[in-house]
Amino acid sequence: MLELREVDAFYGPAQVLFDVGLACHPGEVCVLLGRNGAGKSTTLKTVMGLVPLTGGAVFFQGKRIDRLPPWTIARSGLGYVPEERRIFADLTVLENLEVGRLPPRRGLASWSRERIFELFPVLAPLAGRRAGHLSGGEQQMLTIARTLMGNPLCVLFDEPSEGLAPVVVDQLAEALRALKAQGLSILLSEQNLHFAIAVADRAHIIEKGAIRYSGAVAELVADEHLRSAYLAM
Numbered sequence: 001m002l003e004l005r006e007v008d009a010f011y012g013p014a015q016v017l018f019d020v021g022l023a024c025h026p027g028e029v030c031v032l033l034g035r036n037g038a039g040k041s042t043t044l045k046t047v048m049g050l051v052p053l054t055g056g057a058v059f060f061q062g063k064r065i066d067r068l069p070p071w072t073i074a075r076s077g078l079g080y081v082p083e084e085r086r087i088f089a090d091l092t093v094l095e096n097l098e099v100g101r102l103p104p105r106r107g108l109a110s111w112s113r114e115r116i117f118e119l120f121p122v123l124a125p126l127a128g129r130r131a132g133h134l135s136g137g138e139q140q141m142l143t144i145a146r147t148l149m150g151n152p153l154c155v156l157f158d159e160p161s162e163g164l165a166p167v168v169v170d171q172l173a174e175a176l177r178a179l180k181a182q183g184l185s186i187l188l189s190e191q192n193l194h195f196a197i198a199v200a201d202r203a204h205i206i207e208k209g210a211i212r213y214s215g216a217v218a219e220l221v222a223d224e225h226l227r228s229a230y231l232a233m
Contacts, residue, residue, distance in 0.1 A: 001026045001061060001154050001185040002047070002078070008055035009046050016042050018210040019056070024154065024202075029176065029186040031200035031217070033193065033231060039209040040189035041083060044156045047187075048080050049073050061153070077105060079152030083159045085143045089132030093123055093142055096131050100146035108151060109182075116145045119175055137168035144175070155179070157188035161195045173198045193231060197221060205230045 002024045009017040017039055024030040032040050045051040047058055049070040058066040065073050074080065088096050097113060104110040117124040120141045126134060131142055140160065147155060157176075161169045169192070176186060176199045190196045196203065196217070203220045205213040207230050213220065220226060 001028075002187060003059045004043070004047065004056065005059070006056035007043075007046060007053050007058065007066075009042060009051050009053050011042075011051075016209050017046065017053075018208075020206070020209070020211055021056075022204045022211060022214060024185050024187045026185055027180065027183045028202065029180050029188070029200045030202045030204065031196040032187065032189040032204050032206055033191070033196060033220075034189075034206040035191070035231070038206045040206055041158050042209075043206065044080070044158050044187070044189055047073075047156060048078070074150065075102065077151070077153035079147040079150055079155040081143050081147050081155060081157045081160060083162065085139050087131040087134075087139050087142055087146070090130060092128050092130055093134070094127045096142055096146050097149050100149035102150040105151050105153070108153070110151055111148045116148065119148075119178060120145055122171075137164050137171070140164060140168070140172065141175075148179075152184070154185035154187065157186065159189055159191065161190065161192045169195055193227070 004020055004022050007017055007020040008015065020043060032043060034040050042051055046053050049068060053066050057064055060076060060078055088099060097116060122138060123141055123145060126138065131139065134142065160172060173195060180186060200217050203217045204211055212230055213226060
């Protein structure tokens with residue numbers, strides 16, 4: 001579904017990604033783990049065309065996308081839930097959902113308000129409320145919901161659990177598992193190992209802009225030395 005091959009990227013004169021390679025298969029949840037500043041967010045932004053790569057390539061459904069503008073990448077079926085959420089605070093919940101709406105995709109059940117409210121019941125009674133008046137957890141759910149209205153085939157989540165109360169993190173994990181069950185591919189960047197374990201099939205660890213581990217989440221859980229070397233704070 002999504003593959004990065006030997007990706008390099010720079011911020012100005014500073015190289016931040018070094019030969020990054022990873023893949024996420026159809027219906028799979030992959031997690032990109034690492035400490036602050038390791039390169040997680042930059043990797044996702046590079047996939048979306050928000051940070052230009054200087055080497056390597058990004059493929060989505062077998063087609064190269066790293067030379068395309070971000071809006072074309074999004075319309076191709078790749079969704080992005082940014083760390084900053086970036087909701088439209090002055091618009092209502094329903095208006096935010098409509099902003100994200102894209103035409104149906106052949107062979108894929110389209111997302112509607114009804115499906116969104118089934119996935120995130122907490123948003124239903126808030127449909128007419130301005131998004132700026134929602135709690136942090138409600139805003140995160142709205143950001144995900146708005147992305148789903150674009151009928152994506154794969155969604156990138158940048159630090160989705162950050163700053164959320166434990167009960168909201170649990171609700172978010174349940175929602176991601178539901179999306180996976182519906183066949184959606186997911187790549188998320190995370191620092192929260194417990195959240196990652198709860199939702200992901202495979203893990204990639206990034207450190208100083210380079211991939212240090214790729215494998216099953218179960219193998220990572222069993223390897224205390226690996227977790228201590230790359231994930232301990």
